[in-house]
Every structure is written in C-alpha cells, then in structure tokens.
Amino acid sequence: MEISGSAFSSGVSTIQSGQRRVEQAASDIASNAFTAPPQAAQSARPNQVNPSAEVPAESRPDLTESLVALRVGQNEAQAGAKVVKTADEVLGTLIDTTA
Structure with a gap:
C-alpha cells in the first residue's frame, strides 16, 4: 500500500506543478500583450495602437x-x-485480491 500512496502523492504533486507552470506561462503571455493607448494618442489615430x-x-x-x-x-x-x-486502479486491484 505504501507504493500506491507514494504514487498517488507523486501524481498529485505533478498535477500541481503543471498547474503552476500553466498559470505562470499564461501570465507571461498576457503581459506580452499591447497596453491600451493613452487618450491623446487615441484621438490622433482613432483605430491604431500607439507603439510607444x-x-x-x-x-x-x-x-x-x-x-x-x-x-x-x-x-x-x-x-x-x-x-x-x-495508482487508483492498482489500489482497486489490491483491494479486490485481498477481499
């Protein structure tokens, strides 16, 4: 049973690590977007993004x-x-064989 518990913990840890990586990447991608142009530049060029x-x-x-x-x-x-x-399937199999 220790092996199955260890595998379960490892799997959950890996899921959490992947989630953190996805959240960081999404934040990096979002910060890569253009910011809104200031009001003065917007009136000078109404439908264009201000590169500055x-x-x-x-x-x-x-x-x-x-x-x-x-x-x-x-x-x-x-x-x-x-x-x-x-790990869940292995644990289920172990329970089935011991019952």
Whole structure:
C-alpha cells in the first residue's frame, strides 16, 4: 500500500506543478500583450495602437518560450493525472485480491 500512496502523492504533486507552470506561462503571455493607448494618442489615430504605449520588448517574456512552457505544463498535468488514475486502479486491484 505504501507504493500506491507514494504514487498517488507523486501524481498529485505533478498535477500541481503543471498547474503552476500553466498559470505562470499564461501570465507571461498576457503581459506580452499591447497596453491600451493613452487618450491623446487615441484621438490622433482613432483605430491604431500607439507603439510607444506598449511595454518595452526587453522587459517582456519571450512569447515562444511562454507558449512552450504552457504546453509543457499541460503535458505535465496530464501525466500526473495518469499517474493518479493508475495508482487508483492498482489500489482497486489490491483491494479486490485481498477481499
């Protein structure tokens, strides 16, 4: 039973780690977006984004790296879920054989 409990804990930990990675990547992607143009610039060019109002490129996370981290986090959470499912099945089998 210790092995199954350990596998379950490991799976849950992996899911949580993947979730944190996804949340961080989503935050990085969101911070990569343009900011709204100031009111004065908006009246000068009504339907255009003011390039000077955007966040400086060197202070933003790399979009490609953020998208890759998002996918890695997704895969990590899915792998953790499979570990939990397998641990549950093993525990069910152990209970069935001992009953």
